[in-house]
Amino acid sequence: MPHSMTAFSRQTRDADWGSLQLELRSVNQRYLEPHFRLPDTLRDLEPHFRDAMRQRLARGKVECSLRFDPAEDSAAPGINADQLAALSQALEQIRAQLPEAPMPNALELLAHPGVMATQRLDIDQxxxxxxxxxxxxxxxxxxxxxxxxxxxxxxxxxRLSGIREQVATVREHLPTILERQRTQLLERLESAKTELDPQRLEAEMVMLAHKADVAEELDRLETHVTEVERQLKQKGPIGRRLDFLMQELNREANTLSSKAVVADTTRCAVELKVLIEQMREQIQNIE
Known part of the structure; x- marks a missing residue:
């Protein structure tokens, strides 16, 4: 099954420590080209993201954006109970030794180093x-x-079905096309009042028939169509192979157009080129 290179995903996570929002955007690119926008506190996640992306994707320009909003109380101040208890015990000893010494008030106690403790964010979570x-x-x-x-x-x-239809049309009309060429050649000779011996006329007809014979081009067109259909059933990246097959299809369509000597073949060749170009545009987005 073919995969497109164009897609989008947004995922969010809310927790006690805050919220995360992650977006992935993917567009067509010849190779895998990842780009990351991460907050500084989570910058070391990039190698893990990059490895996971390489294991899953083969082609495409992929933009990864991660936003982290910490909870408002994640940095709220708290009291270090152990430190405060130790400080209180020390003050009791001072009061026993120096009853007249002034004791600190509550704000002064809070200002003592280690009494106030900031709740630290568990960045590992x-x-x-x-x-x-x-x-x-x-x-x-x-x-x-x-x-x-x-x-x-x-x-x-x-589009492949359309190509098969055009190939079948040319095959169906090929005998008529050759007969029409013979009639046109005879009419030109008649109008020019030119007489050719039968052998010369036969040689001219053989040369003209060889020039107009597009059976080989039609066979190759059908072969390439079959290969494209086979590739569409394959697993893994197939975009580059399909792009190569589009070049081969276009080459045969150009040859068919150059050999066209009647309007019917020319119209079929033009329609083939349109169908191939439409496929080529779509294949640019296939991985």
Missing amino acids: VKAAGLALFDAALEDLDAGRAREGERLAELIRE
Whole structure:
């Protein structure tokens, strides 16, 4: 099943420590080209993200954006009870030794080093949540690329059917085309009042028939169409192979056009080029 290179995923996570929002955007690119925008506190997650992306995706420009909003109380001050108890015990000893010594008030006690404690954010929990969030986003992105790839494959199959129809049309009219060429040649000779001996006339007809014989081009067109259909059933990246096949199809269509000596063949060749170009545009988005 082909995968598109165009997809989007957004995942969020809310917890006591705050919230995380992760976005993945993927567009077509010749190679895998990841870009990361991470907060400084979570910057060391990038190697893990990069490795996971390489294992799952083969092509595409992928932008990863991670936003972290810590909870308002994550840095709220608290009291170090152990430090305060030790300080109180020390003050009792001072009061016993120096009854007249002034005792500090509550604000002064809070100002003593170590009494006030800031609640520290458990950054390891945040990183673990970030990794899980990225895995979920990558899974969702890959599923979206698969769905879009299947839609592209259907569009390509429709064009392949169109190519088969055009090839069948040319094959059906090929005897008529050759006979029409013979009639046109005789009419030109008649109008020019030119007489040719039968052998010379036969040689001219053989040369003209050889020039107009497009059976080989039609065979190759059908062969390439069959190969494209086979590639669409393969697993893994197929975009580059399909792009190569589009070049081969276009080459045969150009040859068919150059050999066209009647309007019917020319119209079929033009329609082939249109169908091939439509497929090529879609294939630019296939991984």
